[in-house]
Amino acid sequence: MRDTVVIGAGLAGLMGALALADAGHRPLLLAKGQGATHWTSGTIDVWGAADGSLREAITGLVASNPQHPYARTGFASLEAAVARFRALTEAARYPYVGSFERNVLLPTALGALRPAAFFPATMAAGDMRLPGPVLLAGFHELRDFFPPLAAANLAAQGIDARGTYLNLPPIKRKLDFNTRSFAQLFDDPAFREDVGRQLRAARGDATRIGLPAVLGLKDPLAVVGHLQQLSGAQVFEIPTLPPSMPGVRLYTIFRDALVKAGARIQIGAEVLRGAAANGKLNAVFSAAAAREQEHHASTWLLATGGIAGGGVRTDYTGAVWETALGLPLRAPTGRGEWFAPRFLNEAGHPIYQAGIATNEQLRPLDESDTVVYKNVAIAGAALAGCDPIRERCYSGMALATGWHAGQLLAGANE
Amino acid sequence: MATIPHDHIELSLENSLDHCIKCNICTAACPVSAVTDLFPGPKYVGPQAQRFRKPGQPTPDESVDYCSGCRVCNEVCPTGVRVMELNTRAKAAIVEQNGVPLRTWLLGYQYLFGKLACGPLAPLANVGARNPLLRMLVERTVKIARNAPLPTFSTYSFRSWFKKRPKQQAAPTKKKQVVYFHGCSTEYYEPRVGQAAVEVLERNGFEVILAKQGCCGLPLLSNGAFKPARSHHEYNVEQLLPYAQQGIPIVGTSTSCTLTLKEEAPELLGMHETAVRLVSENTYDIFEFLRMLHQRGELNTNFKPLNRTMPYHAPCQLRAHNLGRPALDILELVPGLQLNESNAACCGLAGSYGYKAEKYQIAMDVGAGLFEFVRASGSDTAVCDSEICRWQIAHGSGLTMRHPIEILRQAYGDE
Numbered sequence: 001m002r003d004t005v006v007i008g009a010g011l012a013g014l015m016g017a018l019a020l021a022d023a024g025h026r027p028l029l030l031a032k033g034q035g036a037t038h039w040t041s042g043t044i045d046v047w048g049a050a051d052g053s054l055r056e057a058i059t060g061l062v063a064s065n066p067q068h069p070y071a072r073t074g075f076a077s078l079e080a081a082v083a084r085f086r087a088l089t090e091a092a093r094y095p096y097v098g099s100f101e102r103n104v105l106l107p108t109a110l111g112a113l114r115p116a117a118f119f120p121a122t123m124a125a126g127d128m129r130l131p132g133p134v135l136l137a138g139f140h141e142l143r144d145f146f147p148p149l150a151a152a153n154l155a156a157q158g159i160d161a162r163g164t165y166l167n168l169p170p171i172k173r174k175l176d177f178n179t180r181s182f183a184q185l186f187d188d189p190a191f192r193e194d195v196g197r198q199l200r201a202a203r204g205d206a207t208r209i210g211l212p213a214v215l216g217l218k219d220p221l222a223v224v225g226h227l228q229q230l231s232g233a234q235v236f237e238i239p240t241l242p243p244s245m246p247g248v249r250l251y252t253i254f255r256d257a258l259v260k261a262g263a264r265i266q267i268g269a270e271v272l273r274g275a276a277a278n279g280k281l282n283a284v285f286s287a288a289a290a291r292e293q294e295h296h297a298s299t300w301l302l303a304t305g306g307i308a309g310g311g312v313r314t315d316y317t318g319a320v321w322e323t324a325l326g327l328p329l330r331a332p333t334g335r336g337e338w339f340a341p342r343f344l345n346e347a348g349h350p351i352y353q354a355g356i357a358t359n360e361q362l363r364p365l366d367e368s369d370t371v372v373y374k375n376v377a378i379a380g381a382a383l384a385g386c387d388p389i390r391e392r393c394y395s396g397m398a399l400a401t402g403w404h405a406g407q408l409l410a411g412a413n414e
Numbered sequence: 415m416a417t418i419p420h421d422h423i424e425l426s427l428e429n430s431l432d433h434c435i436k437c438n439i440c441t442a443a444c445p446v447s448a449v450t451d452l453f454p455g456p457k458y459v460g461p462q463a464q465r466f467r468k469p470g471q472p473t474p475d476e477s478v479d480y481c482s483g484c485r486v487c488n489e490v491c492p493t494g495v496r497v498m499e500l501n502t503r504a505k506a507a508i509v510e511q512n513g514v515p516l517r518t519w520l521l522g523y524q525y526l527f528g529k530l531a532c533g534p535l536a537p538l539a540n541v542g543a544r545n546p547l548l549r550m551l552v553e554r555t556v557k558i559a560r561n562a563p564l565p566t567f568s569t570y571s572f573r574s575w576f577k578k579r580p581k582q583q584a585a586p587t588k589k590k591q592v593v594y595f596h597g598c599s600t601e602y603y604e605p606r607v608g609q610a611a612v613e614v615l616e617r618n619g620f621e622v623i624l625a626k627q628g629c630c631g632l633p634l635l636s637n638g639a640f641k642p643a644r645s646h647h648e649y650n651v652e653q654l655l656p657y658a659q660q661g662i663p664i665v666g667t668s669t670s671c672t673l674t675l676k677e678e679a680p681e682l683l684g685m686h687e688t689a690v691r692l693v694s695e696n697t698y699d700i701f702e703f704l705r706m707l708h709q710r711g712e713l714n715t716n717f718k719p720l721n722r723t724m725p726y727h728a729p730c731q732l733r734a735h736n737l738g739r740p741a742l743d744i745l746e747l748v749p750g751l752q753l754n755e756s757n758a759a760c761c762g763l764a765g766s767y768g769y770k771a772e773k774y775q776i777a778m779d780v781g782a783g784l785f786e787f788v789r790a791s792g793s794d795t796a797v798c799d800s801e802i803c804r805w806q807i808a809h810g811s812g813l814t815m816r817h818p819i820e821i822l823r824q825a826y827g828d829e
Contacts, residue, residue, distance in 0.1 A: 033492035
């Protein structure tokens with residue numbers, strides 16, 4: 001009943017579904033669980049190693065490493081994908097800022113510096129290359145966010161930063177807190193009034209204040225604006241441990257746009273296997289009560305992720321396999337080849353490059369470089385030829401390949 | 415060769431503990447912990463507390479009682495942990511320790527009230543059931559919330575309607591037969607849902623068989639009263655097995671009854687006999703069934719336009735089938751009809767949860783966003799597949815509620 005099916009609800013799958021919806025399709029998106037969005041910081045990391053222009057870095061990578069997913073999409077597709085992504089988030093009043101000219105350095109919850117190309121406007125004042133003393137503030141009640149520790153780590157890197165704890169404003173509920181419950185609290189103006197007063201008092205000479213990225217779910221930009229007005233300083237969000245509210249916001253924005261465009265999202269539907277004939281995938285089967293659910297479509301986009309996202313699995317026997325369709329993988333053979341001798345190896349570990357090899361059209365290839373299914377495209381961390389965490393290109397590569405694959409499939413369908 | 419464990423579900427639940435990576439996505443999605451401190455969230459109560467639940471030892475955490483069983487945690491878990499099943503089994507362990515409370519018996523056997531009050535006595539029973547004094551008394555004694563939405567007893571039962579209607583032409587082949595599982599609510603409260611279902615199935619050339627059937631036992635099951643739940647399921651399996659053996663589909667309009675037949679009872683009770691499995695594999699939600707017909711090109715799509723826009727809520731009990739949105743997939747074939755889906759995780763009532771005095775307000779708070787969504791639609795009618803959710807949404811929003819099969823019946827028009 002739906003001619004395209006996307007498997008995976010991370011950024012690659014969502015972006016692929018958006019490309020298909022933009023082209024007039026009504027894709028069905030299947031995912032095992034809530035997508036990788038909820039695990040991520042919400043920044044768009046294009047290429048972490050680049051010190052200068054990302055445009056030049058990616059163009060150089062495309063020329064020197066033709067196996068890399070960016071080489072499949074080219075810089076133009078990455079640029080188009082980011083532009084579409086920014087238009088989407090802008091329309092939802094959650095604008096992203098940044099550029100391909102240079103990475104900014106944003107603080108992590110531990111006070112390390114993370115390069116990012118594009119990021120929510122709510123994080124903008126956190127660029128640690130910008131001048132100005134920094135105050136980091138948090139709450140004892142929010143676990144895994146320690147402002148004094150993060151500030152000390154920033155200070156050790158030469159940044160004028162200090163950290164403090166705020167008192168939890170009087171609220172009805174007291175038992176337990178997580179990132180979502182704090183985001184709900186920040187949606188309430190009265191709660192912000194109290195926090196804002198405390199920030200003003202604690203501000204000292206700081207010109208900007210970093211808070212955990214829990215500043216509301218409904219309208220974070222307005223929450224940041226309100227806190228800036230109350231505190232008299234710039235306010236920025238720092239990504240937290242999961243569940244990441246910036247990731248949840250992104251998922252919600254994609255979901256609403258996709259559903260509005262006629263797409264259907266089915267979370268909780270793990271794809272277990274496919275059925276193919278004559279080099280074409282005809283059906284997939286997802287887990288359901290009592291029996292598998294059978295889905296038919298003419299084109300498919302696989303974006304189930306790599307080892308971290310669950311699209312690629314390994315076991316102690318040294319086996320490495322792709323979980324949804326059992327596609328052939330490019331992976332080091334045997335456990336002895338998986339890892340470099342040094343744990344913190346600068347070139348990474350070979351196993352993290354495991355993934356599906358594709359041709360120029362992102363179609364999956366077998367060991368002899370023959371297309372496995374001509375109506376299936378692959379996007380995101382399921383692709384071979386990159387180590388997205390180490391290269392810090394997880395989200396940029398997901399957007400670029402998702403967008404590119406979606407467009408290729410939309411074209412193939414016409 | 416590996417030996418098959420006696421209860422492979424128990425094993426898969428135990429194994430699923432190790433798949434929990436503590437990412438808290440379930441905690442962020444849980445509609446109950448979002449509104450109350452009494453439930454700390456699925457991760458703590460499920461996979462974490464489970465490590466401390468050992469046979470013969472006291473239960474480590476009574477807060478599992480505040481899990482509504484909506485299964486949103488299962489739906490969103492990225493690593494496949496079956497939190498709701500862990501929680502329900504933990505509830506059963508508490509029931510095993512303390513015995514089945516009177517209230518669980520009342521909620522579990524509410525169909526007996528239906529049996530008594532449905533029919534000519536219904537108007538009187540409805541007045542009685544809405545008597546504030548009586549409800550107050552019931553709340554004081556057995557802690558059933560006085561404001562919780564009780565359904566209206568019907569003046570006739572579904573089966574009596576079915577018996578009285580003119581005999582339909584038998585279907586030409588066995589393939590065109592279905593068993594209709596109406597459940598208690600269609601039988602005693604909303605026979606119109608069953609009427610619509612029968613007529614839709616007949617418009618598609620099916621002979622509808624009304625097999626003997628009893629309550630699916632879910633109200634007992636979800637409250638941890640496993641022993642009586644088992645006998646309910648055994649009875650239904652016995653009645654439905656002959657049809658399942660012939661490959662005749664068993665089709666239901668109550669998403670919770672069909673889920674119980676398909677998965678809840680077999681898995682929670684560890685019933686893996688061939689008969690149980692056969693019934694499970696032959697049971698379908700009605701829109702799942704119609705969607706299968708459509709996939710095969712066999713659905714009668716001779717629909718009249720219905721120029722209406724209405725809000726639609728996919729109940730958590732439907733979502734637990736993991737079938738997507740079968741009702742939307744079919745109803746979008748009707749010209750002019752537009753259903754706008756809510757993003758609400760749950761209406762709050764979650765079976766019998768919102769009927770409990772101490773949980774009534776939690777259920778209303780969980781449903782608040784959904785009530786607001788349907789009210790803001792401007793429609794006087796909203797659509798939902800599950801009866802309990804329909805009652806709760808009507809209670810919380812004031813809208814008239816319809817099962818999607820009633821809408822589809824309208825789209826077929828009069829012959």
